[in-house]
Amino acid sequence: MKLGVFTVLFSQKNLDEMLDYVKEAGVKAVEIGTGGYPGNAHCDIDALLESEEKRKEYLEKVTSRGLEISAFSCHGNPISPDQTFAKESHEALVKTIKLASLMGVPVVNCFSGTAGDHEGAKYPNWPVTPWPNEYGDVLKWQWEEKLIPYWKEWGQFAKDHDVKIGLELHGGFLVHTPHTILKLREATCDAIGANLIRVTYGGKV
Template identity: 50%
Template sequence: MKLGVFVARVFKDLPFEEMLDFVKSWGVEAVEFGTGNYPGDIFVKPAQLLADGGKQKGFLHAVESRGMFISAFSVHGNPLHPNRTIAREHHQTLIRTIDLAQQMGVPVVNCFSGNPGAPDSTLYPNFAYLYWPPEYPEILQWQWEQQVIPYWREVGRYAAQRGVNIGIEMHEGFTVHSPADVLRLREAVGEVIGAGFDASHLWTQGINPVEAVKILGFAGAIYHVSTKDMIFSEANMNLYGVLDPKPMDQPGFRSWYYRTIGYGHDLKTWADISSALRMVGYDYVLNIEQEDPLIDGLEGFTKAAGNLRGLIIRSPLAEK
């Protein structure tokens, strides 16, 4: 496995090549770039690179000449949004990103599954994962059968024809937010669909990431791994519960919030995740993603890099 980093807003104040030199100095071998929608497109603007082969070559040279490679593009959005203007914009950015990934030899595009509304909803998504009252299961069935599966069958076919895999991040608030959801969509669409694995969003749902790695990994359904930690505040959790809508920049009042590697769960837990990934045959990138509200982004990156470098297993498995 190799150490990677997701370069988005945290690195926005650094010029492109200065940013590359900075992450390289901390042992980074792979870089994931945002290409629009929620992550923004600070370093990669797909329309511009698609229109100019010279810019593409220059961009790749800047990365590869430093001994690094692009592990993935991130285009997280909601292409199923019931507001058709938002859905169309997010869909078009996703398609441009898939095209760019093909041209630049990037094997994975990471994104969200999206979340539709209800049959008569025109403005807002509807997260309908409740067993009762009875209208919720009816909405959820409609979302999967009429929106999620048909959309991803079409986009999955488009991506597969271009040799690009789709890494769906399991995130609260989107239709696909658990290992079971990833496997359901993969079964319906094909092997082009896998997981953009982020342990932090599983912990918030009470899912053990080590076991989730085994469930998805033995199915061959992990395409990219982000390392972002989180922590629960027991006092706030007892007051508000796990479903907490307060902003992430108010950690003192939230039931849980994101942390830098080493400041949430202990390093033994992250060693267990790394070992589980090795067990299932994952040998790609462990990607740093920094969203800790208590630590400056660049400092958080350096702390995470220092901790993760010691956990990555690099030697090949001995043959039995």
């Protein structure tokens, strides 16, 4: 096991400053944000996608400090009823998968997403109880019409690029428990897995 850090915590630092800081702290791996909620303070994804030389320079900055990139992170909501945000989230995911494949990064971490309660919805809807029956109906529609079709296609896309998807089990999203991640994996492909996190605050886990 290697100790790593989610570098979004140090977005106020530039890439070199951040890498020097985490190396000094004794960690061995970094998870770097590429878009979505985490932002992309340490990763100009478009520039890296366009230039093999820039990708080599970027990796050299990491590996020369004895570090490795454990994952890229682009948490968003690609099935959101907010079409603008859904499009942004989806594009960030696709670009991140491509970049991970080019740079030998094994995992892309993200959220599963949450749909609305019907095609004309304005906001995500997160049903948390199967009864009254309308809540179960909404959840069934979200899974069958939005979640599974999306991840069938884009989970396979990740697999074709030799990249695994790590879905964070987070409240507010359709995949938020061990049961739901296993359910989605069974319905889609084995590139879909869970992003398990251990967080330390003030020296205590």
